[in-house]
Amino acid sequence: MIEFYPQIRLVHIAAVLVSGTLFALRGLALQFGAAWPMAAPLRYATYTIDTVLLTAALMLSTILHQYPFVHGWLTVKVLALIAYIVLGIIAFKRGSTRTVRVGAWVAALGVYAFIISVARAHHPLGVFAP
Numbered sequence: 001m002i003e004f005y006p007q008i009r010l011v012h013i014a015a016v017l018v019s020g021t022l023f024a025l026r027g028l029a030l031q032f033g034a035a036w037p038m039a040a041p042l043r044y045a046t047y048t049i050d051t052v053l054l055t056a057a058l059m060l061s062t063i064l065h066q067y068p069f070v071h072g073w074l075t076v077k078v079l080a081l082i083a084y085i086v087l088g089i090i091a092f093k094r095g096s097t098r099t100v101r102v103g104a105w106v107a108a109l110g111v112y113a114f115i116i117s118v119a120r121a122h123h124p125l126g127v128f129a130p
Contacts, residue, residue: 001063008059015053020112022046027091027105031098038092076124077115084111 023046026037036042061067061074068078087108095101117126 001059005060005063008056008063012053012056012060015049015056016116019046019049019053020116022049023088023112024109027109030092031102031105072124073118073122076118076126080111080115080118084108084115087111 022042026042026046029037066074068074087104091101091105091108095104114126117128118124119126121127121129123129
């Protein structure tokens with residue numbers, strides 16, 4: 001399986017970039033009152049992209065024998081991912097006011113950037129590592 005590591009890593013990175021870009025664009029469009037970001041085909045596309053992303057992540061974790069709750073940086077990524085998902089739900093669906101939705105969307109983008117910094121640094125503090 002290790003022979004497929006470069007390809008799986010590339011799929012994972014591409015899915016991260018597509019998922020984050022789509023999240024940012026959908027959130028921005030929602031802030032301007034557009035209806036298309038909540039259209040069913042687009043929502044299902046995001047579910048598909050995120051499924052590919054998580055599948056590739058699980059495959060990489062298995063190949064490298066590095067697991068959340070064993071390796072600190074992966075634990076932080078998983079916990080930050082949960083925060084990102086919760087903030088995304090608030091930003092797109094559950095936010096009671098426009099201010100709450102915008103704040104959650106901006107916070108989710110910050111968490112997304114932090115997750116990437118943790119992944120690049122392989123350190124739980126990511127960009128804040130000494």
